[in-house]
Amino acid sequence: MGVQAVIFDWGGTLTPWHDIELADLWRAICTAHLPPDDVEKAAAALADAELALGRRCDEEQRSATLPEVFEIAGVEPTEALLATHFETWTPHTHTDPAVPGLFTALRERGISVGVLSNTIWSRELHERIFARDDVLHLLDGAVYSSEIPWTKPHAKAFRAAMDAVGATDPASCVYVGDRPYDDIHGAKSAGLRAVQIRHQTTHAFERPGLTPPDALIHALDELLPHIERWHAP
Template sequence: MPGAPGVDAVIFDWGGTLTRWHDIDFHAESLALAQAVVGHDDVEASRARLHEAGATIWGRSRDHQQSSTVADLFTEAGLEHDPELLRHYYEFWEPHTLTDPAVAPLWESLRADGVRVGVLSNTIWPRAFHERIFERDGVAHLLDGDVYSSEIPWTKPSPHAFRAAMDAVGATDPARCVYVGDRLFDDIWGAQNAGLRAVHVPHSAIPPEQVGHTEGDPDAVAHDLADVADIVAAWR
């Protein structure tokens, strides 16, 4: 890319990018969530209400870039919950949270070249859960900053979300930042609309209801996550 500025930071999506894509049984997911409901004995009815609430809050994320939390999900469903009982929900997700083995050497390579490493994820989960994942998989010490939509007002593709991630890694110029993600709307179009360059990791089967109004044209494609190092090196 002749004449392009260098690269100060590379910011990554989480699910489907730093983790390998998995198809999710959303019926089983909402059943696991329903285990946390209090004062409502009909588990199947709770499951159905939570499933519908999930579609609503993720629709808000897609269409209005409005963030939500796990507590918001129960509120939308009109159900009270015991946070201690959410362990069943997080246990359901555990097999789908494993960090790709390519992440540690990639992040080490980027940092060795003086490039800061960040994460920006659309998620209803709290920061602590994501931090436990990175600690468990031995990569937390390689992160310069991470932002989760559950703790800010916006979700991707809002430019405000990308700006929050840049702030977290101490970057100021979006033209000197790169975003890596698996979704052409949230990640690629969103990053480019915020002024960043965007690398697509095309391994995920995005459900039709999660596809946004626009598909971005990535600046580069990484068919293997490890390819990001060479892409960034060429831009530097």
């Protein structure tokens, strides 16, 4: 069957990896909309809530949403504050320049292109980013954990992504991601091939006993030869 679909992680895979301090981001967001005396308390509560939900995703493989962050923190998510949230994150969301050419090359070979992301953000926010960077039309399907009960590495998350791109056989699918546990171990456990893109902080997520990737790359422009090798009759 060759390769029927290639499914990508988002942050740190389709976007360059950035080290981010959540408290600083939330402080900048809150400063634009809250009274000065409320900024530090609100920013700390929002950062704590997001980190707590992140731990739940990691430890229990249960998804979370941005509205949950605001609810736990006790902060009202006004439209203006949400707009500032998106703007503040914008420098960290730009799509890797290699992506349009890579997606086009995959589709030219009859291979579907998908996304599976552990994210608290909505589909609308992600699609706004992909449209801004002119790659939304190159996606055959996408699954965001904010819309389903599970997060990677749960096998049902990978199955949902396969369904989104119309793939039926996990052995014919390749997952590309940066995290050894969520992405690589999760995909391999679900029966997919897995390619790890390694960046400067990947080692921080390593743990013993994980399934190794089928291929290791350091940039997206190194991916296509592996796909072609597996896709060849």
